[in-house]
Amino acid sequence: MKKMVTACLLLLLFYSAAIAQNTGDKTFTNPLLPSGADPWVICKDGFYYYTNSTGGNIVIWKTKDITKLSTAPKKAVWAPPPGTAYSKDLWAPELHFINGKWYVYFAADNGDNNNHRIYVLENSSADPMEGTWEFKGKISDSTDKWAIDASVFENNGGWYMIWSGWEGDHNGQQNIYIAKMKDAITIGSERVKISSPAYQWETNGDLHDAGNPAHVSVNEGPEILKHKDKLFLIYSASGCWTDFYALGMLTASKNSDLLNPASWIKTEEPVFKQSPESSVYAPGHNSFFKSPDGREDWILYHANSNPNEGCGNKRSPRAQKFTWNKDGSPNFDMPMKDGQSLTVPSGTK
Template sequence: MNKIFKLIILLLCFAVTGFAQTNTDKTFTNPLLPSGADPWVIYKDGYYYYTNSAGNRLVIWKTKSVARLSSAEKKTIWVPPAGTSYSKELWAPELHFLKDKWYMYFAADDGNNNNHRIYVLENSSADPTKGDWTFKGKVGDETNKWAIDVSVFENNGQLYMLWAGWEGDENGQQNIYIAKMKDPLTIDGPRVKISTPTYDWEKYGDLGAKSNPPHVNVNEGPEILKHKNKLFLVYSASGCWTDYYALGMLTASKNSDLLNPASWTKSPQPVFKEAPANSVYAPGHNSFFKSPDGTEDWILYHANSQPGQGCGNERSPRMQKFSWNKDGSPNFGVPLKAGIAMDGPSEKNK
């Protein structure tokens, strides 16, 4: 009897341990990685493919769950050749699956920020961590002006490109531009400016200058979020080197003329900003994704854990679930504190 009792206790211990491990696998804490600015993720065929700015190369992480990103398979897919106009400062890569092929868009230069332009790679493999990535060159409009933070999206059968750019050839203000695309490699027609910094919270340029924003004006990192009959363009505002880097939002009807600036309405206040009480500073340059079962909406962004950390390697990727307001607009809440265990994206139907 004593041996049977001990066996029962042992089995119960195994059961409890297994249950605890299951719970651990389904929870996560921010940040997802120690470092990683400009995070982007896309879901296809049961896997999430993640990337962020790596500076001198392009890297993809592959995982069944974004909550387990730190243990994901990781692969460098491309290192630029030295001595070219796209050899250095590879920023804000985005991975898209368009017309049965993978495309990796990114900004790069020759070491001089004034020369940043947008470039693209192509891969026909079903899995972007496999097959061959081919450099397809520069993607830009006829002005050939400074450009970073590219994103592409489809609406009503038309492909569009978004990016942050300068009006002229000198730095001073970053605007958000949109243009139609003929195909994933070609812009078709002129660029149109749809957002420029207008509010004080879009103009912070010096740490601590909150009461009197200086002349540095930044709109960058545009990302599209679709919901019902609306398009929400969520962008980053103010200098990334300040604690006040935050997310703003433009709203348009999906059936409007997206090349008409009047179709876009800017929210007067940031929709996601620093939370000093939670030790989260400069949250920005986000992307969006759904849970594996499609029932939840999540925002993925980078942020700092201490004030004054700026645009360096201290920026780390974080994620949190968000909801929708009664008017159909997104409610991102406030950036959540690091180190707090949270339920990961729902996988109940998987």
């Protein structure tokens, strides 16, 4: 009898393993890398291309399985020459494929944060890991004010840039701006402010650094998420140096005038925030991707694993699947804890 039970157990384990293998039921855990702020990912020709802030250069990872970033090949594709206005503090690079060419948009300065502006690189290679990245210069609207966290998107045949910037020349409040693009490296309209910190959860930002104001209210890291006939602009709110860094949301119809601030409606509460019970703090500055088979929607974001870890290199990239509410809006739920077993995106091989 004992031998029969053992044999049955072995047979059950065999079939369980076979079923898991046949259904592709593989798992992963967060974080995907030990460090990496402002994670960005784009999928093209069956590969995911990933990048994040390094501070000093542009690095790209290439993989068919976004959950295996730690073992994916990576390459430093560009570094700024010393002594320029864009030599230091390279933040939030984003990789986009527009009209047959690759572009990286990033923010940089000369070591003084007051001089942060947006810059762009171009590469005509089919693979962004190959070819030559050419520096195309600064990209700015006519005001040329402080600007970071640029992202671009297409809507109804037109291209737009969104970013975080100052209204004037002094720190204290970061707003979200939008402008229409003339081409991939040129802004073709005046900037329009579509979001400012207004709710309490957007205004956590006390600083104790003598070189900064006592308080800074922040809207930054804007990203577009399209679903049916709506555009959702997901942005990061409050200071990244606080545990209250969270995601907010603006909603617009895809057929509305996107340069009209009235077209964008702000959700009154954050749509994704810290989860002390899961030991996830300051989640934010995200991007989105589809599973390899296109059936699932995923959010990629950075967060800290402990309170009071601030904006440093302890921020790490994490991925989790999200769903859609009945009204068509995204439901991100709560951040999953480190080490929790999650099923890989559907279609991952």
